[in-house]
Amino acid sequence: MKLTDPAQTLAALLRCPSVTPAEGGALTTLAAMLGELGLSNDRVTFSDTGTPDVDNLYSRLGSDGPHLMFAGHTDVVPVGDADAWTQDPFAAQIADGEMYGRGAVDMKGGIACFVSALARLIERKGAPEGSVSLLITGDEEGPSINGTEKLLAYAKAKGEHWDAALVGEPTNPDQMGDMIKIGRRGSLSGTLRVDGVQGHVAYPHLADNPLRGMLTLADALMDPPLDAGNERFPPSNLEITSLDTGNGATNVIPAHASARFNIRFNDLWTAESLAGELRGRLEQASRADRLRPGRDPVRYAIEFDSRSSPSFLTRDSALITTLSAAIAEATGRTPKLSTTGGTSDARFIKDYCPVVEFGLVGKTMHMVDERVALNDLESLTEIYEIFLERWFASAGAR
Structure with missing residues (x-):
């Protein structure tokens, strides 16, 4: 597998039937990719009364310097009526320039693009002067009890500290470059x-x-x-x-x-x-x-209900400006800064570091025939690569 190709990395993840709460091989596949790039992997399973056990993955490259977290989830919602799909939801088939599969948009596509962006940066310039971590859960589409919230606490207890975070949820309504989420209701x-x-x-x-x-x-x-x-x-x-x-x-x-x-x-x-x-x-x-x-x-x-989620707003201008500039360079568009939409795991991350969200176009998420344009995969990978390089350059200068 060529890790610099987001279509290949996404296809490998889509072929893992990781319907919440099943791991389905997705975290194992992702950990193998990250291991090839030199990241250390920590697999941890969390449990709680009345909820299913959930596998999670924390991977890190580097041991010091500015620390950027990428967060996401490999679990997906059920396919619904499989007979209604025009393509196999777990086969990563391509038709008319689009890759089909449950999770293609929400959000294995975002994870695949970040992996490929990191691979390209390492191939071109070597590892960033700092640390990159991936905090990936299998519980975002489920109760969200045995996932990101516990994984953050687990990592912090082991001495982890982050300077900023990027969540790869699908944030764009219509086309790449439309929108960054800088907060949530x-x-x-x-x-x-x-x-x-x-x-x-x-x-x-x-x-x-x-x-x-x-x-x-x-x-x-x-x-x-x-x-x-x-x-x-x-x-x-x-x-x-x-x-x-x-x-x-x-x-x-x-x-x-x-x-x-x-x-x-x-x-x-x-x-x-x-x-x-x-x-x-x-x-x-x-x-x-x-x-x-x-x-x-x-x-x-x-x-x-006892489990409510607070609203939050990210005010880290350096993080927002760096991501906005990367999007503008790759797409020619100036993204809207938005707090619309539902909740995401950013609501947990905001207690540890500034966090923004940016990913693919979300038109087909959770739908029959969920799919992503191959051009969008390439565009998001380019954005992530520019962002990675510029964020570490600016963080090191601060």
């Missing part, structure tokens, strides 16, 4: 339960339909909007993702109703302040009687 999930009184639909005065109360409370959660956003982040957004009564009959008023929701919030909020805002809205709305005239206040309970 926070995430908070919860469950709202409303209690009523079961009864016959023909005798509603003898019952108390919890859905009437649920509609009132759900409306209060979503309106008015939580905020209008700011120059750093888009508006915070609450979405109700499920509504259930456990009732299969059309002539029975249910006894209970529950709703699940998730909020992606900006830096105007913390999980605690947001929970307080929602509790206040619910308490006030519970006394509204438009849908329940003459009734006592709605009986409800709200519970927030």
Whole structure:
């Protein structure tokens, strides 16, 4: 295998069926590649009650100097209906200039490009004057309990320290060079339960339909909007993702109703302040009687998930400027600096060092026929190589 060719490195990774939480040979394959480049490899498995064991990989080149981390994951989501794919999802087949496979975009492609960029730099100039590490998990698409968060703590306990990090998630909406992620919104999930009184639909005065109360409370959660956003982040957004009564009959008023929701919030909020805002809205709305005239206040309970994610914003101008310049040189585009999208493992890394995200075009991630243009693989490899060289040059000068 020619490690300087991102198509070859990606093909080797795609042929490993590493559907969360299975390692599928992906970390073994990656470790072999990195070993050829002179990196030392540390494989570690983490466990936790109620979650599957997960294999992880930490690899490092160099022992001192400025230290750059590349972070990512080799686990992928399930393929879904395999018969709906036009190409084998684990065969790395090429058609019309695109390589097909689950994980081609999210995010084995980013890992492959970084490996090839590092290989090209080493071949052209030798190892960087500093240290490069790869922190790769098999748990990003899963519960994210036995992956990056624990691997960071494990590495730090062994004396590792990083000056900056690059996460290779697919960040570009339409074409290479569109967007760098310099932060992420926070995430908070919860469950709202409303209690009523079961009864016959023909005798509603003898019952108390919890859905009437649920509609009132759900409306209060979503309106008015939580905020209008700011120059750093888009508006915070609450979405109700499920509504259930456990009732299969059309002539029975249910006894209970529950709703699940998730909020992606900006830096105007913390999980605690947001929970307080929602509790206040619910308490006030519970006394509204438009849908329940003459009734006592709605009986409800709200519970927030214990694992929330805070919002964050990276302010390391040298890191952002160096990556932006590399993108501009390789593509001729000036990337937008964005905090949009969902959460990523950058939310764990930001506690250890400044972190940005940049990878492939994300149009087909998680879809049937996930695929990446071979031209984009080459473009991202070029960007990463320029970035590596310039980051170490600037870090050494600081």
